[in-house]
Amino acid sequence: MAYFLFIDESGQDRKASPYEVLAGVTVADRDLWNLIKDIQDSEQRNFGRRYSLGPSELKGKKLLDRKVFRKASQLPPIPERERTALARSCLDSGIAAGKHEITALAQAKLAYVNEVFEICARFKCKAFASIVKKAAPVPPSSENLRKDYAYLFERFFYFLEETDPSASGIVVFDELERSRSHILVGQMDSYFKRTIKGRQMSGQIIPEPFFVHSDLTTGIQIADLVAYAVSWGFRLKV
Amino acid sequence: MTEPARKELKGIVDRIRFMRHRTIRDVGDISGREIWSFHLISDLRAKEMQSE
Numbered sequence: 001m002a003y004f005l006f007i008d009e010s011g012q013d014r015k016a017s018p019y020e021v022l023a024g025v026t027v028a029d030r031d032l033w034n035l036i037k038d039i040q041d042s043e044q045r046n047f048g049r050r051y052s053l054g055p056s057e058l059k060g061k062k063l064l065d066r067k068v069f070r071k072a073s074q075l076p077p078i079p080e081r082e083r084t085a086l087a088r089s090c091l092d093s094g095i096a097a098g099k100h101e102i103t104a105l106a107q108a109k110l111a112y113v114n115e116v117f118e119i120c121a122r123f124k125c126k127a128f129a130s131i132v133k134k135a136a137p138v139p140p141s142s143e144n145l146r147k148d149y150a151y152l153f154e155r156f157f158y159f160l161e162e163t164d165p166s167a168s169g170i171v172v173f174d175e176l177e178r179s180r181s182h183i184l185v186g187q188m189d190s191y192f193k194r195t196i197k198g199r200q201m202s203g204q205i206i207p208e209p210f211f212v213h214s215d216l217t218t219g220i221q222i223a224d225l226v227a228y229a230v231s232w233g234f235r236l237k238v
Numbered sequence: 239m240t241e242p243a244r245k246e247l248k249g250i251v252d253r254i255r256f257m258r259h260r261t262i263r264d265v266g267d268i269s270g271r272e273i274w275s276f277h278l279i280s281d282l283r284a285k286e287m288q289s290e
Contacts, residue, residue: 233247
């Protein structure tokens with residue numbers, strides 16, 4: 001038995017986003033394929049085709065941008081069947097689309113995101129997030145793992161330990177530049193070998209991560225949605 | 239967290255809030271501390287560097 005932790009980030013440029021967020025979503029290995037199939041079905045049902053075939057990616061920025069909400073509310077809710085046909089027409093026709101098609105596509109995007117999280121809840125997925133203030137001082141680059149990563153792994157470990165002490169945790173990252181990937185792999189290796197906490201956690205978390213293409217990997221797309229929504233909409237009362 | 243939140247995201251954020259993991263741990267001298275899977279970080283530096 002194993003749990004995947006899909007990880008993505010939002011606001012790392014520290015420009016427009018209110019907070020820098022490193023987010024993760026867990027899913028049990030036995031549930032992963034069924035989760036992927038249900039999300040693909042939702043994509044097909046809402047957009048009338050796979051939105052993510054071709055150059056378009058199902059990213060938080062594209063699905064949950066302010067403009068999407070504005071466009072979705074410029075007309076009353078469109079019945080699902082009609083909305084799907086119009087959304088598909090909008091995707092197929094691009095800039096030639098009219099107001100009805102644009103509204104339908106925006107409404108379809110919001111319906112899809114809501115369904116994604118309904119599906120996640122059904123499969124008992126858990127969400128994790130390190131939320132970093134924009135003004136947070138950053139340590140000079142070193143071989144030490146950054147605190148936001150260390151905290152995220154610690155919380156993942158707590159989850160694994162409580163859910164199934166014999167389960168392994170598999171960490172999956174969105175692909176980074178090759179040099180950044182090397183640095184991160186080195187930092188994780190060092191953290192999980194040389195710190196007491198890291199050594200304890202390596203009993204369950206496999207310290208060498210996988211790197212995947214976000215546009216091909218549903219789990220990373222969910223983590224991206226979480227990271228975006230947390231940065232722009234989640235606030236802790238502290 | 240003082241940055242304004244986008245209100246229109248509330249429905250989606252509420253779904254994500256429900257996906258958080260909560261545990262109770264003994265941390266140092268504090269027993270039974272509630273730890274959530276979402277946490278805020280004000281300084282990314284290690285403790286020994288923060289006074290510099």
